[in-house]
Amino acid sequence: MNLTLEIWRQPNAKAEGKFETYVVKDVSTESSFLEMLDILNNQLIHEGKEPVAFDHDCREGICGACSLRINGHAHGPESEVTTCQLHMRNFKDGDKIVIEPWRSRAFPVIKDLVVDRTAYETILQAGGFVSVNTGGVPDANAIPIAKDDAEESMDAAACIGCGACAATCKNGSAMLFVAARVSSLAKLPQGQVEGARRAKAMVAKMDELGFGNCTNTGACQAECPKGITINHIARLNREYLKAKFRS
Amino acid sequence: MSGSIFTSSIGKKMFMSISGCILVLFLTFHMCMNLALVFSDAAYNAICGFLGANWYAVAATAVLALVIVLHIALAIVLTLQNRKARGSIRYRANAHENGVEWSSKNMLVLGFVVLLGLIFHLVHFWYKMMFTELMGAHEVAIGAAMVAPTDGAAIVRYYFAQWPYLLLYLVWFAGIWFHLTHGVWSMMHSLGLNSKVWFKRMKCISTIVATIIIGGFALCAIVLFLQGNGILPNPLF
Ligand code: HEM
Numbered sequence: 154m155n156l157t158l159e160i161w162r163q164p165n166a167k168a169e170g171k172f173e174t175y176v177v178k179d180v181s182t183e184s185s186f187l188e189m190l191d192i193l194n195n196q197l198i199h200e201g202k203e204p205v206a207f208d209h210d211c212r213e214g215i216c217g218a219c220s221l222r223i224n225g226h227a228h229g230p231e232s233e234v235t236t237c238q239l240h241m242r243n244f245k246d247g248d249k250i251v252i253e254p255w256r257s258r259a260f261p262v263i264k265d266l267v268v269d270r271t272a273y274e275t276i277l278q279a280g281g282f283v284s285v286n287t288g289g290v291p292d293a294n295a296i297p298i299a300k301d302d303a304e305e306s307m308d309a310a311a312c313i314g315c316g317a318c319a320a321t322c323k324n325g326s327a328m329l330f331v332a333a334r335v336s337s338l339a340k341l342p343q344g345q346v347e348g349a350r351r352a353k354a355m356v357a358k359m360d361e362l363g364f365g366n367c368t369n370t371g372a373c374q375a376e377c378p379k380g381i382t383i384n385h386i387a388r389l390n391r392e393y394l395k396a397k398f399r400s
Numbered sequence: 401m402s403g404s405i406f407t408s409s410i411g412k413k414m415f416m417s418i419s420g421c422i423l424v425l426f427l428t429f430h431m432c433m434n435l436a437l438v439f440s441d442a443a444y445n446a447i448c449g450f451l452g453a454n455w456y457a458v459a460a461t462a463v464l465a466l467v468i469v470l471h472i473a474l475a476i477v478l479t480l481q482n483r484k485a486r487g488s489i490r491y492r493a494n495a496h497e498n499g500v501e502w503s504s505k506n507m508l509v510l511g512f513v514v515l516l517g518l519i520f521h522l523v524h525f526w527y528k529m530m531f532t533e534l535m536g537a538h539e540v541a542i543g544a545a546m547v548a549p550t551d552g553a554a555i556v557r558y559y560f561a562q563w564p565y566l567l568l569y570l571v572w573f574a575g576i577w578f579h580l581t582h583g584v585w586s587m588m589h590s591l592g593l594n595s596k597v598w599f600k601r602m603k604c605i606s607t608i609v610a611t612i613i614i615g616g617f618a619l620c621a622i623v624l625f626l627q628g629n630g631i632l633p634n635p636l637f
């Protein structure tokens with residue numbers, strides 16, 4: 154199939170960007186969205202032009218490196234699918250596709266479609282971990298955990314930190330991401346020990362980095378490629394307020 | 401390390417939620433009080449009597465005013481911060497995200513509709529009923545007639561007999577209804593009082609609460625209009 158692509162081009166972080174229009178021909182419906190972009194880049198290199206920069210790594214939906222706002226949707230039109238797992242069979246011959254980088258004050262564009270998501274890492278470093286002493290790995294089944302708790306924890310742990318939530322949110326809020334991390338650990342005994350400190354530190358870091366305030370629109374959960382729900386945001390609110398009132 | 405609850409995002413949302421909750425409780429009370437007017441002018445005027453020039457009525461009004469100011473001030477602060485966080489470049493392509501309520505994205509706009517209606521409402525009811533009484537006047541001009549500020553029923557009936565007032569009020573009610581369909585469940589969510597099991601229930605409760613409150617107000621306004629124009633008898637029963 155033949156496609157018209159409108160892609161955001163920006164040579165570097167400082168430069169002003171603009172949309173460029175490209176035509177790619179004979180794209181197989183079997184190819185993935187990123188393969189389609191590879192084909193475009195091949196074409197551009199042959200024409201002596203600068204290829205389009207975009208983020209990707211595992212290409213199997215687990216690392217969270219890929220991004221892209223495609224026709225108004227984070228990770229494209231299919232629900233619970235990352236851009237790398239999106240296939241061209243979701244588009245029609247002759248389609249026009251608008252491809253934009255994540256837009257959020259805390260995610261500045263580095264080049265073309267690549268944005269700097271260090272802010273998410275910084276929030277994680279503030280408390281999104283469990284402290285352990287070095288030594289032998291403890292037996293996973295040594296601490297009994299109720300199945301419902303384990304499952305809810307795993308649902309939240311599915312977050313790949315891609316940034317789609319903050320990029321979609323009209324408030325540029327990172328709450329879904331922070332909620333997923335706080336919630337997945339709050340549901341497990343290993344995580345509860347540092348629960349109060351974690352909630353306070355991660356929220357403080359999130360605010361400091363310039364993310365917005367959640368107003369419970371739920372746009373994030375609609376666009377999340379891992380189906381994280383805003384119920385985890387309710388738990389984060391609870392964990393945070395409890396921690397604040399106790400200290 | 402972790403800053404003050406007053407400046408944190410979740411802290412501000414907590415105050416937004418508590419102030420919203422107080423306003424919802426007030427609206428519920430106000431709606432019940434209005435329903436009294438549907439049944440009896442005397443009952444309504446008796447309630448107005450309790451809420452006239454008394455220290456507790458004045459204290460409650462002051463608290464309410466404070467809560468509204470806090471709610472609006474926080475709404476503006478939050479919205480400005482959020483716009484800044486969104487960044488200066490808008491997306492070129494936009495699509496509807498599944499399951500996102502229109503009201504949830506337009507709370508500030510709806511809030512200003514509520515505020516405009518509120519100013520209008522205060523000017524022609526609160527000013528004539530409570531404020532005039534507080535100032536010690538014994539009569540207030542309603543159209544061509546002079547009425548005692550304690551005769552709330554007469555004042556309210558005079559306005560609601562006219563269709564432009566009815567229409568304006570119904571538009572205002574619609575604005576509050578939209579604000580509340582999102583607001584009620586959102587206020588629970590902001591306090592952390594929601595979960596996987598309660599999520600859908602909470603949204604449903606929110607719509608029911610908004611509909612009961614606004615339905616009560618609208619019913620009262622419509623009945624008064626119909627009575628004022630001789631279509632329904634006064635008293636009803
Ligand atoms: C009768 C008056 C009002 C009632 C009963 C009311 C009620 C509520 C409730 C229950 C919430 C949910 C709080 C939360 O999400 O935690 C809310 C949110 C909000 N209200 Fe009001 N409100 C009223 C008037 C106003 C006015 C006059 C404005 C602004 C001019 C306003 C602006 C907002 C905004 C922007 C939000 C969303 C804030 C956020 O989610 O961060 N409201 N309101």
Ligand code: FES
Nearest residue numbers: 210212217219237
């Ligand atoms: S490239 Fe790893 S999730 Fe898409």
